[in-house]
Amino acid sequence: MPSATARKPQTLPNDLESYWIPFTPNRAFKKAPRLIARAKDMHYYTPEGRPVLDGTAGLWCVNAGHNRAPIVEAIQAQAAELDYPPAFQYSHPKAFELASRIADLAPGDLDHVFFCNSGSEAVDTALKIALAYHNGRGEAGRTRLIGRERGYHGVGFGGISVGGIVNNRKHFGSLLAGVDHLPHTYNREKQAFTKGEPEWGGHLADELERIVALHDASTIAAVIVEPMAGSTGVLPPPKGYLQRLRAICDKYGILLIFDEVITGFGRLGHAFAAERYGVIPDLMTFAKGITSGSVPMGGVVVRNGIYGAFMHGPEHVTELFHGYTYSAHPLACAAGLATLDLYREENLFERAKKMEPKFADAAMSLKGLPNVLDIRTVGLTCGIDIASKPDAVGKRGYDMMEKAFHEEGVMVRNMGDTLALTPPLIVSEAEIGEIFDKVAKVIKAVN
Numbered sequence: 001m002p003s004a005t006a007r008k009p010q011t012l013p014n015d016l017e018s019y020w021i022p023f024t025p026n027r028a029f030k031k032a033p034r035l036i037a038r039a040k041d042m043h044y045y046t047p048e049g050r051p052v053l054d055g056t057a058g059l060w061c062v063n064a065g066h067n068r069a070p071i072v073e074a075i076q077a078q079a080a081e082l083d084y085p086p087a088f089q090y091s092h093p094k095a096f097e098l099a100s101r102i103a104d105l106a107p108g109d110l111d112h113v114f115f116c117n118s119g120s121e122a123v124d125t126a127l128k129i130a131l132a133y134h135n136g137r138g139e140a141g142r143t144r145l146i147g148r149e150r151g152y153h154g155v156g157f158g159g160i161s162v163g164g165i166v167n168n169r170k171h172f173g174s175l176l177a178g179v180d181h182l183p184h185t186y187n188r189e190k191q192a193f194t195k196g197e198p199e200w201g202g203h204l205a206d207e208l209e210r211i212v213a214l215h216d217a218s219t220i221a222a223v224i225v226e227p228m229a230g231s232t233g234v235l236p237p238p239k240g241y242l243q244r245l246r247a248i249c250d251k252y253g254i255l256l257i258f259d260e261v262i263t264g265f266g267r268l269g270h271a272f273a274a275e276r277y278g279v280i281p282d283l284m285t286f287a288k289g290i291t292s293g294s295v296p297m298g299g300v301v302v303r304n305g306i307y308g309a310f311m312h313g314p315e316h317v318t319e320l321f322h323g324y325t326y327s328a329h330p331l332a333c334a335a336g337l338a339t340l341d342l343y344r345e346e347n348l349f350e351r352a353k354k355m356e357p358k359f360a361d362a363a364m365s366l367k368g369l370p371n372v373l374d375i376r377t378v379g380l381t382c383g384i385d386i387a388s389k390p391d392a393v394g395k396r397g398y399d400m401m402e403k404a405f406h407e408e409g410v411m412v413r414n415m416g417d418t419l420a421l422t423p424p425l426i427v428s429e430a431e432i433g434e435i436f437d438k439v440a441k442v443i444k445a446v447n
């Protein structure tokens, strides 16, 4: 180990070495950095002022478009008014206002909101609430958590345990005990080039019956799935799948958690995917779009019966021993309120729904290009599977993302060799055309 007192070699003030960039090949990035200095509406701008069309809403979060004046002004005003009150034992008015607004948007009796600061924290919070719920009701044996292969639920130990993306799990030890996984819902032979929810695959929800038969329902606390699996490459749920999961969970008293960190706030043309699919989960996580990416925030919405189950015992005693210093931070609450206003004033969720067919047609126009194996679309979201190089899996996807940024001026996301396009909900028809024209050029250029 180097000595702590050893002198570091002299570095330039703006040296790129110090920052360890998350989920990024650092050495490749630092050779040809993709730096963003500014953003407005549908565009990013590099430090040199070159515009880059945002095909990804940042990381699936900037649903209202970049640096929208009402959100910026709300954050500025809040910073000048109240920096921080303790999140435990005290609170501030905007926390209650935002919780009410979210409960209003959420379907059914999803009426209570627990705040945190990210999707990963939201997932850990939801899993802990599920465990504590059963524990408090005298079913302490219900400790198993069921996730799904290819699922992404953030990077906390809870999230990677129920998640099903192997690279996010295999380096990090034995993870949480007592976790099992449903099979993923993708089958290229049966589903390739489907717009929206595939016809094939609803029966895969019945695998939950097999898991119940193996472990017994009395040991299972909750099932967690993304209604649309995003980070694994955009897998819309097969028709009927979520409804069947709901029915099986009801049959066995298992809580159903929807991880709506990506699907919340308009991505699928509704406030939440739960509304699109007519399925009400017991707990629902959110993050990203709540502030349109402007200030970190996440949370969990829970049904009345779950919240109610905690509200017992002496009133001076804390009901749930969980929370974060920055739960419901004033800046995030102010940003969230302004964002929800903007979504409503500009009908952005309905707009996404109206644009969905045009977006899907534009995406499918790439069918037949070299190396394109499958294209999937749902809401304003699309995944494009590119054939992997046999000797370098992920290289084509990476090269395409890089070329798109440096040469075509469009931001795309690559998850290995799958490209994802998920623009802000303010995207125009012309911009949809521009995104896919540029992506087509990139796909043709990279071999």
Ligand SMILES: Cc1ncc(COP(=O)(O)O)c(C=O)c1O
Binding pocket: 117, 118, 119, 120, 121, 123, 152, 153, 154, 155, 226, 230, 231, 259, 260, 261, 262, 287, 288
């Ligand atoms: C479904 C889902 N859950 C959780 C997360 C984690 O969110 P965060 O990166 O804010 O921790 C993500 C992030 O993409 C996500 O897509």
